[in-house]
Amino acid sequence: MNTNMGKLVQADNAITDSDLELIREVARGFVAKEMTTKTARQAEQGDWTAATGAWKAIAELGWIGLMSPDAYGVDGLPAVAMIADELAMAAFPMPFAETAAFVVPLLAKFNDGSLDDLISSVTSGRELVAIALPAGGLPRNKDECALSSLQANIGGNPWVAEHLARATAVLIPVQDGKGVALALVHRPAAGWGGISNPDLANNAYLTLDWASLAQGEKIVISPDNWTWADLEEAFDVLRTVLAAQVVGLSRAALEMAVSYAKERQAFGASIGSFQAVQQRLADAYMENVAARLLVADAAISRTSASVAMASIQVAEGARKCTFTAQQIWAGMGYTLETDVQLFFRRARARQLLLGSPWQQRESVWHQAAQQKWAV
Template identity: 45%
Template sequence: MNMSSNVQGAVNNATMTELESEMIRDAARNFANSESPLSVVRAAEAGDWIAAKASWSKMANLGWFELLQHEEDEADGLVAACVIAEELGRAAYPMPFSEAAVLVLPLLAKHAADNVSLDAFNSGEQRAAIAMPLSGLPTSIDRLPQLSSDVSLMVNLLEDASLLVVPVLDKEQPCLALVHRPENGWQTKAMPDLANNSYSRIVVNELKNVELIPLEWESLAKAYDYFRLVTAAYIVGLASQATDLAVEYAKERIAFGKPIGSFQAVQQRLAESALELAAAHFLVREASVTAERLQIPMACIQVCEAGKKATFTAQQIWAGMGYTLEVDVQLFFRRARAYQLLLGAPWELRERIWDEVVPHS
């Protein structure tokens, strides 16, 4: 049975059932196992992206880039994207699935379909990247960078992107600034990060040959929220895999003649991680089903807290070895911490919840 047609059939139904959700999870797990073994992740981290980038067109063939591009399928598409992202997190998949499928391509499909060749992006033949402020995703219209501003932005895997999308504010109008790859390539500076060392830095007012596409702030804000939620699902996957690695190691590591997993203190720490991650998983799932403004920041806060606690516990279970590059647990620890920054500042997320729970003037 074709995995691509299975996934597309589930997504195209009006209401996604639990069985269909599990089918998509299985498809994502199979893709992650075949296309993103940790040898591929480690190679990408060392600068060899050949195998990782080869998986991009294979992912495109599954139809995953089109999950949120059609309004009639958007509800189920968001659920599917969260399910897929969590499984990709368990594999520490290094390519920017959430960024492409949930943020960049849906924005282009809804606001710039006449300006770009979506087929080339949906097929994986070309890739579009998006620029984000170093301070995090904007939470209000006034936080968008001005087109003329001397503001630095970060871009993931820009060097091979054929299109750069930059959300900006131009004369109080939110716009998508489209910048096609220059003939002599992108002029950027490397910006090392905790995860893949894959980010570059650009400056807004240095962009050339910019094409502006107006849109409403509400549309951009919703896309940002969906991106936060699917990124949160990815972090749940990362932290869950880190916890699984810690559990296995706790069964093997001997101290005082016993496996450390037999010690009550270790058991309690791992149980707390499992509890926190279960809460994070269900909050993300609920938010993906309802897509309500209140539930998305709630899910993000829980994921931040659970991801931080679970990955730190996993590192401690592995002790000093957990902080070395020779073992795998550090891959998940570092990625979870890096991607957590994309969810937003905790005080901003809590302020959004406060505004919804207790409306005030």
């Protein structure tokens, strides 16, 4: 693989370790040069100008389409996870994980030629396709998917979609006969409707207005024989990249803690020289490293058990890193004037999409039990 002004160009062979190192180097340099937490702060206040500008730059680098068939396909997951980790160091608010790891691969997978223009617009950063989800997070089984007749969802459990206000279409997992499907709904002429419903990180969620949604053009893009297991596999790919984001957010909080511990003085010395502070920082660092390694393994192996184990460790690492950072910053760590709270809130919000650690432990146990009885 070669680069053109930092743009990653598809090679004929599969992605290699040297490719991944180059991608990380380019991503780290891009974030250091082009991004600050000011972008996320502006977005939380409703100004998405800087965020959308950075999004177009990311698209020009080719990162949004890394998992399309024209690039690396599913083998591009380690690269996408790595980029998500680096973008999270600046708390980047645009939906990189959702777009690069879910929307683009699935639109491309089921494209019969009619979606060519939409896929091109998404990968070039000109359009967004949002993902609709239950308000409680990713669906955990077929019955938690929406009803395929969109108006039939009126009065049921609330669903939300992030970045819907800027999206030209929304992708909705729906029940379809005995299986599941993906419904692609284009923006209705009268608009999406819906009510603003920001989460812990002030992400731009809207509660879906099913009546308005039903007025848009609906296309079922997945095949008739698609099962819950197929959709769950696609969600696991998304979880892997979401987990990578949490790793990056946690690492950023930890680096802020280390930097502040070197500066803050107590009893005539920097608090970073105190053994108790050093131990807390070291423990948090080890948790973060373990999380990053497990995410890297999940991105390569792509098994539900590896994704679940990574999610468990990511949750623990995020708790340790962000809480440690806030405590070292003391009262300032809980105020809006510092960025520590920004990383804490965004790590927590992303973590909730992974599912609870108890759910993930159940998934690991289920996989282990299946392997035992298979033997």
